[in-house]
Amino acid sequence: MLAAATAATLVGVDGHVVTVEVHVSNGLPSFTIVGLPDAACREARDRVRAAVLSSGLDWPDRRVTLNLAPSGVRKGGAVLDLAMAVAVLAVTEQLPAESLRGKAFLGELGLDGVVRGGVGVLPLVDALRDRAVVVASESYHLALAAGPRDVHVVQTLGQLASVLAGRAPWPDPPPDPPQPPAAPVPDLGDVIGQPLARRAVEVAAAGGHHLLMLGPPGAGKTMLARRLVGLLPELSRQFAMEATRVQSAAGLPLPTGLATRPVLRSPHHTATVTALIGGGSTAIRPGEISLAHRGVLFLDELGEFAPSVLDAMRQPLEEGVVRISRALGACTFPARFLLVAAMNPCPCGQAGRPDSCRCSDHARLRYLRRLSGPLLDRFDLRVQVQRPEPDQLLDGARGESTETVGARVTAARARAAGRGVATNAELTHEQLERHAPITAAARRELRTRLAKGLLSGRGLHRVRCVVMTLCDLDGDDPVVDAERLNEALALRASVGSLHVPAAAR
DSSP: EEEEEEEEEEETTTTEEEEEEEHHHHHHHSEEESSOOOOHHHHHHHHHHHHHHHTTTOOOEEEEEEESSSSSSOOOTTEEEEEEEHHHHHHTTSSSGGGTTTEEEOEETTTTSSSOOTTTTTHHHHTTSSSEEEEGGGGHHHHHOOOSSOHHHHEEEEHHHHTTTTSOEEEEEEEEOOOOOOOOOGGGGOOOOOHHHHHHHHHHHHHTOOOEEEEOOOOSHHHHHHHGGGGSSOOHHHHHHHHHHHHHHHHHHOOSSSOOOEEEOOOOOOOOOHHHHOOOOOOOOHHHHTTTTTTTEEESSSGGOOHHHHHHHHHHHHHHHEEEEETTTEEEOOOOEEEEEOOSTTTSSOTTTTTOOOOOHHHHHHHTTTTTHHHTTOOOOEEOOOEEEEHHHHHTOOOOOOOHHHHHHHHHHHHTTTSSSSSGGGGGGHHHHHOBOEEEHHHHHHHHHTTTTTSSSHHHHHHHHHHHHHHHHHOOOOBBBBHHHHHHTTTTTTTSSSSSOOOOO
């Protein structure tokens, strides 16, 4: 006797359709699961059997073989439990086999038959495009966010069996939960002084340009970084879907529906390569750079991160994706994020103040060299942040608010969207040539800097993108002229020469 049910499994951040095939034959009673299951799938033997019996249904006292097809794809998680249970019930003729056609079942089973949600519901439902989906009540609203389709909810396996057998209607979906109050957004107006750093934060938010802030403790670097995410506009449905898929696959708590606000991720400086980039030994999971997709990744105390961890970001920063290959398989995760970093100028943080700094010239140089040249070259904006003057702090004069600056950022991003990109940082060379002509004076300045080695080919491209953002913020026609080129170059200061004496360089 043979029966089948449909489910899905998670591979990276993508769902893959799985057919659960069950065969019952004569022999000693047993329950065998094949088809590359992981530990959670193998343990389903006991969960499914207990759930069936607890629901008042019969378990076959025969040899049961369950195959998860396609057999070449690894299956993970407990979300396949529900499909296994209904397939067993169908093969033992406790459910009509035709009741499973056109439906997919996603849910973890408790020993008492309760149906629970699982990790990665959004990408799993998204993979089941042509089927009605049966999920736990807690997964209903997230399943609906995957797109228009029939979504049914059940609380227990016994309830589902009654529905499929035609003895009861589908349960009503749960009501929309009350929306929690929105968390207050830190106001950029709280930052006192810092005109250059505030301008850099605005440009970074408007153009998607990676930002590095270097300065002593207490200068306001972290304060600025945490206010940058509030300047970003809400995500479009496409970007919200991409970001929510990653967060759902990682098992993070999610709001009702899609996450439309850009996220801020701030990992500790002891994070490993796997934690930052992604990977794992039993399952390939997204790292912090993917969890920050379409949001902000803030690396505080950048100089304390291991150099190997930082250099692992170089390729994702350039391509917007991260490709991970392990013995378990290969996955590609999205990683289009805005990198904001802050670091002290030296280990003690007081470089530039001879009366306070306890570091030797060699120690300062070694500290700054923890950042490789190729990584620094990927920061479009590199600014020095100094402590505000005492009079500025005591007077407390507020700058422009997040609302005011955010309106300019949204308008600038709308202009970039007219060029076919989400932000100016994504412009290609051909698009720059078409949209951003260079004046003769600006061309001479760029030629000089390229000849002296002060700009690389990548740096030239980045500077032109920053100029485009400056024009968009001012509402002017994009052109690389001498005035805006000088501002873009000023926002791209040489970090290595900020505090290290010439004798030590």
